[in-house]
Structure formats: C-alpha cells, structure tokens
Amino acid sequence: MASQWTPFMSIIYLESKDNAKIKHLRGLIEQQSFRKKQKQTVLEGTHLCLSWLQEQRKIISLFTTEVALKHADFEKIIDIYQGAIFVISESLYRDLSTLGTTLACLAVIDLPQSSQAIDFKKDTLILENIQDPGNVGTLLRSAAAANIKQVVCTKGSASLWSPRVLRAGMGAHFSLYTFENIELDMILEQFDIPVFVTSSHHATNLYDQDLTKPCVWILGNEGQGASEYALSHAQAITIPQPGGQESLNVAIAGSICFFEMVRQRQ
Template sequence: MSSSRVIRSRDNPAFKRLVKLIDSGRHRRETGRIVLEGMRLLRALLARGGLPDLVAVAESEAQAPELAACLQAVPADRILLLSDALCARLSDLATPPGVLAVAAPPPPRLRRTPPGFLLLLEDLQDPGNVGSILRTAAAAGVDLVLLSPGCADPWSPKVLRSAMGAHFLLPLRERADLLEAARGFAGQVIATSAHACVCLFDLDLTGPTAFILGNEGVGVTQRLQEAAHAVVRLPMPGGMESLNAAAAAAVCLYERVRQLQAAGRDGHTVNRCGE
C-alpha cells in the first residue's frame, strides 16, 4: 500500500461513514452493516465465506504479514488506509488493533431444526455481558439465542469484540418476543432467580431445554418466570447474593453440557482432552 493513499483528514467521506456506523446502532440497522474490529473477527468473516464491503487499516499495520495474508482475499478497491490517529478514533481500546471491516451480518444458521437448546436473554444491558454470554453459548452448543428488544445491540462493536467470533457460529434472533418463544418451546423452560427454592443442579437437563436469563439488576421478570416450567437458583455457599450475568449463563449452559456428556447424549461434536 502506498503512503500517498493514506487518509489523514477527519473530513474524508469514507472516514465519516465509518464513524457513523460505529457510533450509531440505528444506522447499522438501517444500512444492514456491522463493524468488525480486529484480526480475529476479520478472519472469522473470511473463514465462513463472507467478504467485507470495506477494510480500514492503520498505516502502521499495513505491512504486517498476518494482515497482508488476510487482505489477499479482499479486492484492493475495498481496502482503506488510514493514519494511525484516525484509526484510533474508530476504537475505544487503549491499544487499537489497527484493522476494522465493514460487512453484512452473517446469515443465521440453525444447528438443528427444531432447536433443542435455547437461550433467552431479557433486557441485558451491558455489552460486555452480552458478548461474553454469546461466546459461551456458541462454545456450549446452543442452537439459538433470542434477545428481547431491551437488550444491548448484539452487533455493536463492544459486543462483537467480547463475543470473539461467536456471531459467526451462533444463530441470533433480535427483538424477539420471549414470552411467545417460551410458551411455544417444545421442551422445558428454565428461568433463573437468586430467590428460587429449586437448585439448578437438581434438574434433569438432558432433554430439550431453554434457559431464560434476566437483566443485570432486576433479573427475569415475573411474567417470564410464570411462563417457565422451573425457576432455579445457583448455589452460592460462599455467601454472595448473586453472580455476574455472564458467569451465571456459563454455569447454566455448561451444566447441561455436563449432563449430556455424562449421559452419552452430547448432541454435537465435542472436543475432549486427548482427542
């Protein structure tokens, strides 16, 4: 890449469009585009046959071997070279990764139909929590994640970054009617609550299962608890009142994974130590 092509002005139209996409969830929805920050997400996009509309690269990263290898799959006219200062404006990280891609969201691909392992997220506000939960859900083999209208934007740069590529493995349904989904699910629906009497570990989770996780502050609403077949708590012998939402999700999802493996009914390909 020639240094004469480096964009250095904040008034550049292409740079302004990038800023708008990063800063505005509404604009991302209207344009049907997302912003992928960092090499991991760019590789995930390319590995699944996606092609970015645009890749913005920091001047200092332009000759990095790993990036150069990735960019071989991207037409030259879709690569935008930015000064390091402009590229830093596009990231909220202390050390920006130096590469951003604009692309269409990956199409949802159900692991199986009908899905037997669902995760319903009700009004989770923190992007880091949402991203971490999506990462865990993808790793645990969840078939589908449904997000209520009150959840953080699952396609925001912060969520995408926290999810570490899970969006390319995990079908998502935004602005979902969780009550309708819970009532229509052909299996057991389990809501979580710190005040429940039933312990998660006392349930048989080897059949079709949907977990409901609620807002970081108020938890699962009463209407969704009433739609569930069971409301469960996680044991906390150490005396804490609650767990972080992402940690609670990991416990719930992996308890089902544990039970399925113990029963020899994994349902998905599982990587085991030594194999």
C-alpha cells in the first residue's frame, strides 16, 4: 500500500558530504564524544526506526536514498513519521552506514533522559567493563526477553546508545531503564537482593541457585572477567561445561543465566 504523504512532510535532497547535516550525522555515528555533547544518537535500519516510532518517540531527522524511499518497509515508517526526509546518494549512504548492505534508513534521535533512580530491589543486569558492542547489545536483548528491566553499565563498557550497540540490541533498549558510567563500589552494597557474578574459577553451579526471587547479575570483561571487587562482593557462579571449553562468550553465558532464572520462575 502506498504511503499517505502529508503536506507537513518534505523531501530534501543532499548531495555533498560536506553538508552540515551530513557532517552532524557522521559525527553522531562515529564519535561517542560528539553523541555525548549533542545528546543525540542514530538509529540504523527500518526495524529500529519503526520500533522507536511505535513507542510514541520522536525522530529528529530521517535520512534515506531515493531507491529506499519507495520500499514498502520504509513506507511503514513514513506512515508514522511527520517531518523532513533527507535523501542522499547510495554511495554516501554506504560510506556512512555501519550495517553494510541494508535498506537505507538513518534516524537522528535525542538520547533518552530519565529521572528514574536505580531500584535496589529489582532484577538488575550489571555490565562490568564489557567492551564489544555486539556483546552489549545481545545482553540487553536477552535481558529484555527475560523481563530484566534494569541495566547498569560501569565505566569502560561500550556506550549503550551507540549505533552499533543499538543495532545489536534490536530495540531492546526501548523497554529498559539504563544507567551508564556507574562505579560498581558505589552501588553494589546497596542491593537488598542476591547478587551473582559469573566466574569460571572457585564458583558454585548455576543450577544449584535459587533464582525464584529478584536478583542481580554481574557479567565481566570479555578477556579478564569480573573484577576482584565484584568477585568478593557477590556469589560467584559457573555454568557447567561438560565439553571442557575454558569459557563461554559473555553474551552466551549471560543469556543462559537469565533463562535459567526464567525457567525457575515459570
């Protein structure tokens, strides 16, 4: 079905990579410091953009190509979005995009601002110095699916609202309360619920734990694991690996923990 174009919507063609709007878009995609300064980020792909709009949230500006403009998936977005659409060349889109070959869709949004405080009695995921955007996004996606609504990131972790983490999260961000750049020693002892940390050494079996009540999960750095502080202030648990591998990918390990919790609560 064709989109219903409104008189409030305009299409603006941008040809130069030196255009101010293109420079602004590139800065948001490539530089965390620029995202922080502008308090904005970029959603990439039609799935993320549509999910954002369906949450009744605002897109500041929308970029696409002439070919994508006529695509059915993009038309679903412009049926909801009310604003200018900036059309760029296919080559410029490929230069800007982090996704490679995909339907052209880049949306600038304001970073969500919340006065919500950390709830120390609620199921919580703590990411301690997890640096890979794919791992961070996958963990947010698994946490949201397991009904963990609160995610805390320490300094050193990948920026939650970077385009790459957003891409890996597939919209999970939009249903979560997130907190970034938190010092672990400032919050951990305030939790009034069990706190678990994954470890491959000196830990008890995940499947021996009672996970039927709210708890905290700490997942540590991909290479070094959790910090000594985390290990000394939480119950270390391990996932049995009868195949004999040294360790699991952190996103896989976290997902296993979350869904053992879900299983016990069914």
